[in-house]
Amino acid sequence: MSDTTQPPTPENGQSAPPALPLAINLQYIKDLSFEVPAGAEIFATLRTNPQISVNIDVQANRLEQEQPVFEVVLTVKAEASEAPQQEGGPAGRPVFIAELSYAAIATLNNPPAELIEPILLVEVPRLIFPYVRNILSEVTRDGGFPPVVLQPIDFVALWQAKRNSFDQTPGHA
Numbered sequence: 001m002s003d004t005t006q007p008p009t010p011e012n013g014q015s016a017p018p019a020l021p022l023a024i025n026l027q028y029i030k031d032l033s034f035e036v037p038a039g040a041e042i043f044a045t046l047r048t049n050p051q052i053s054v055n056i057d058v059q060a061n062r063l064e065q066e067q068p069v070f071e072v073v074l075t076v077k078a079e080a081s082e083a084p085q086q087e088g089g090p091a092g093r094p095v096f097i098a099e100l101s102y103a104a105i106a107t108l109n110n111p112p113a114e115l116i117e118p119i120l121l122v123e124v125p126r127l128i129f130p131y132v133r134n135i136l137s138e139v140t141r142d143g144g145f146p147p148v149v150l151q152p153i154d155f156v157a158l159w160q161a162k163r164n165s166f167d168q169t170p171g172h173a
Contacts, residue, residue, distance in 0.1 A: 021111035022119055024104050027128055030073055031101040034139050037094045043144065050080035050095040052148060056158065060120035068108040072124040074132055075101045078140070078148050098139055098148065102132045121162070122155045129153060 036042060057075045062068075077099045082092025106124050108116060133150045141147040 021109045021115065022123060023107045023109065024124070024127060025069070025107055027102070027104045027131060029100070029135065030103040031099065032135070032139070033099040034096065034143050036096050036143065042093070042095055046082065046095060048083045049146075051083055052078055052080045054078050054148075054150065056153060058121050058125045058155070058158065058162075060124070063105070068110075070106050070108065070120055070124075071103055072106055072120055072128075073101050073103045074125045074128055075099070076132055076136060076150070078136060080145070080148075096140065096143060096145060098136060098143075100132060100136055100139070102128055102135065104128045118156075118159065121159045125153075125155045129155075 038045075055077045058072065059075070060070050060072045062070055077097070079097050080095040082095060084090060084092060104124055104127070106120070108119060111119055129150075129152075137147040137149050
């Protein structure tokens, strides 16, 4: 038995699926920093797993006014600190600080105007996130600590929260 299904083409009466309105041209590490403020002493004195906080931001900038080419930067900052001496107490010394800005150059292919922002601030970060997660994991592991493995991120919620905070800023309607 052979499969006679043909891909959709204008010749056989079916329309082709729409082309994606996005092309990732290249990806690169824009900035990477890893530091252990206490130096070697932290390895000798750290007794429990550090507490890790992660901050994430996404920025998009048009590279050329005449062209729909954008740089999208996903920035992640992971800070680890010693656990408090007593519950509810202040956090201990910083253990490590890892900062990564990972960028993608993307070209948009005539998307509807209302989709430009979600494509740049949701879809592009979603596509480059696995690379960011891998780099951060490797850097923290190579820095002498257990790897920091980021959980999946809801970029839609991040985008909406950013829009809501921008809309509520005084002076913006």
